[in-house]
Ligand SMILES: Nc1nc2c(ncn2[C@@H]2O[C@H](COP(=O)(O)OP(=O)(O)OP(=O)(O)O)[C@@H](O)[C@H]2O)c(=O)[nH]1
Ligand SMILES: [Zn+2]
Ligand SMILES: [Zn+2]
């Protein structure tokens with residue numbers, strides 16, 4: 544059917560036109576599926592940066608020791624740094640209560656059925672915290688090695704925990720999560736003497752196989768082993784971030800940022816009308 | 826299931842595109858996804874069935890173009906095929922590689938039905 548000159552459309556066959564397969568317009572887009580979340584994440588990050596706050600996202604399987612690590616970390620750092628915590632949990636307020644017992648501000652996000660935090664949930668939590676009073680913000684994500692890795696929260700660094708009671712091949716089994724780690728912590732090291740099948744070296748090899756150069760630290764928050772290196776790392780990151788934001792710069796976590804930059808070549812929307820095939824039957 | 830929140834984002838973008846181009850319906854949606862995106866195509870398809878109900882994309886077809894995992898070596902410069910849990914350079918074995926494909930999570934194309 545010719546839609547440029549209308550030459551073969553008459554009052555007699557006009558109805559046929561309506562029954563023809565309709566013209567489709569393909570629109571090239573090339574934007575990330577997470578555009579909405581990513582935009583909110585940038586807003587969150589800018590808000591934190593204006594206050595010079597470093598935000599660290601803790602991720603792991605359920606029970607790998609995130610809250611225990613935060614308790615021990617806060618106990619030793621709170622005299623030197625102003626700390627607040629956002630707790631993500633499916634149901635309870637327990638983790639936030641444990642943090643508050645350390646004398647710092649903790650806001651609990653109960654996600655209900657959602658298995659991960661997202662940038663909008665974190666925005667709501669930021670509203671509840673006096674950001675002018677903080678140097679370091681921890682976000683304890685929902686215990687889950689799959690979903691949280693896909694969502695930028697507006698934080699700066701991903702710390703991924705792997706407890707020695709899990710397999711040392713966890714990085715190979717959950718490559719998306721461990722590829723995103725800026726630091727991997729092997730936790731509950733006090734239990735290592737009782738376990739013959741977990742090797743921190745092998746865990747590190749599995750991480751390297753993901754092309755991830757992140758440092759690996761082994762520690763026990765229960766027995767206060769290896770904590771100094773972690774506390775040192777944190778304090779260095781806080782200082783580095785303060786000078787970064789003073790230069791109007793920021794830091795993005797390793798959430799697929801390499802890939803995204805590389806694969807997004809096209810403009811936001813390119814409108815490309817396609818004319819239906821010309822089929823004159825003169 | 827985070828595939829559902831991804832679909833929310835997807836529907837938001839598709840609906841906006843349809844409105845912008847005054848389309849009545851969406852014929853198809855093409856996604857480019859790599860295995861390192863953290864998204865299961867099957868779960869995404871299920872979530873899409875739920876999200877599209879009552880929307881401009883109610884009858885749209887969801888096309889998923891899987892992407893291969895490939896890396897470029899920062900040491901020797903070689904480009905090679907890789908797998909989700911082995912991103913080492915196949916040529917020299919170095920771990921200093923950059924992913925060039927495999928973590929995409931991209932809305933690539935939307936086909937709009939423009940009824941006159
Ligand atoms: N032996 C030992 N046990 C630990 C250590 N850290 C945590 N645990 C124990 O591991 C269990 C889980 O610790 P949590 O700190 O609640 O773990 P989590 O990652 O916050 O858990 P979720 O928030 O439910 O995902 C508790 O029984 C802790 O006492 C450690 O360093 N050594
Ligand atoms: Zn916890
Ligand atoms: Zn999920």
Ligand SMILES: [Zn+2]
Nearest residue numbers: 898901914917
């Ligand atoms: Zn190489």
